[in-house]
Amino acid sequence: MSIKFKSWREIAGFIDHTLLSMDATRQDIIKLCDEAATEGFHAVCVNPFHVRTAAERLKGTGVKIVSVVSFPLGQTFKDIKVKEAALSVKEGADELDVVSNISFVKEGRYDLFKEEIEGIVREVRRIKSDIVIKVIIEMGYLTEEERKKAAITAVEAGADFIKTCTGKGPRGVTVEDVKLLRGILPKKIGIKAAGGIRSLSFMIDLIRSGANRIGTSSAMKIIAEAKNIFPDGV
Numbered sequence: 001m002s003i004k005f006k007s008w009r010e011i012a013g014f015i016d017h018t019l020l021s022m023d024a025t026r027q028d029i030i031k032l033c034d035e036a037a038t039e040g041f042h043a044v045c046v047n048p049f050h051v052r053t054a055a056e057r058l059k060g061t062g063v064k065i066v067s068v069v070s071f072p073l074g075q076t077f078k079d080i081k082v083k084e085a086a087l088s089v090k091e092g093a094d095e096l097d098v099v100s101n102i103s104f105v106k107e108g109r110y111d112l113f114k115e116e117i118e119g120i121v122r123e124v125r126r127i128k129s130d131i132v133i134k135v136i137i138e139m140g141y142l143t144e145e146e147r148k149k150a151a152i153t154a155v156e157a158g159a160d161f162i163k164t165c166t167g168k169g170p171r172g173v174t175v176e177d178v179k180l181l182r183g184i185l186p187k188k189i190g191i192k193a194a195g196g197i198r199s200l201s202f203m204i205d206l207i208r209s210g211a212n213r214i215g216t217s218s219a220m221k222i223i224a225e226a227k228n229i230f231p232d233g234v
Contacts, residue, residue: 003208008226009040011200014207016066016192017219018045020167026053033057039223043095045215047071048088055092066134067093069120072168074099074136078116085120086127095132096124097163097192097215102138105150113150114157121158134161134192134213139177140170147177148184155189161213165195172196175209182210200225 005011017036019028029050036044036058043064046054054065067088070081085096098120104113117135124131135154139147151162162181164173172195181191193206194215200222203214216222 003204005204005226006230008223008230011203011226011230012040012223013042014203014212014214015041015219015222016043016045016194016213016215017041018167018194018215018217020045020047020068020071020217024050026050029053030057033063035220036063037061039219041219041223042213045097048084048091048093051088051091051093064094064132065092066095066097067091069096069098070101071097071099072166074101074138075103078119081116082119082123085124089124089127089131093131095134096120097134097136098159099136099138099166100150100154102141102150105137105142105146110149110153114153117154117157117159125158132160133158134163134190135159136163136166136194138166138169139164139173144180147180151181151185155185159189161190161192163192163194163215167195167215167217169195173206175205178206178209178211198222200229 019032032044033054043066044054045066048067051067069085070076137150164177173193178191178193190212191210192213192215193211197203197216198218
């Protein structure tokens with residue numbers, strides 16, 4: 001994919017500025033939000049506990065709030081996932097990054113994999129019809145065939161995006177992961193690349209391979225690199 005960036009602000013618009021550490025405080029989240037608003041990142045990505053703080057801080061800025069669901073393992077009960085997702089939307093989340101239960105994938109039980117995602121989609125869209133739902137399939141644990149089938153099944157269940165990794169699995173995202181997904185997914189389905197994205201060059205490689213969104217906890221480092229290349233921001 002041929003993409004030429006003319007502005008660091010274009011690059012910022014791809015980024016979900018992420019803080020999912022268990023020791024994150026309210027002040028840390030406020031700082032994250034202020035950085036996102038200043039730099040023009042697409043969104044902040046936080047744990048459910050911090051969604052309300054982020055929503056209050058970012059009101060009127062245009063920056064979206066992403067909440068994770070069943071992070072990072074995806075291995076709780078379906079009803080708990082549905083409830084967690086619904087509560088995050090009620091607290092102010094615009095988007096959800098849902099960790100799928102890939103035990104179902106490894107066992108070949110795609111009917112249960114799909115049923116769980118459908119349950120989440122159905123409940124949250126009842127609350128907020130335009131909620132964006134990204135399903136994480138933790139590609140490092142899956143074979144190529146499992147990656148393909150999990151991604152397609154998640155889309156059939158109502159996902160708007162497929163996300164590659166939590167950042168807590170056996171590895172981060174690769175360019176090959178993104179190319180594989182882009183090769184099988186409909187154009188309207190987004191790809192969020194995440195896990196180990198710490199440099200501008202890697203981020204651009206992922207976007208050129210087909211990623212529509214980048215999840216990273218190194219957003220400030222990356223945008224500083226971008227500003228050195230596009231200092232005027234125009």
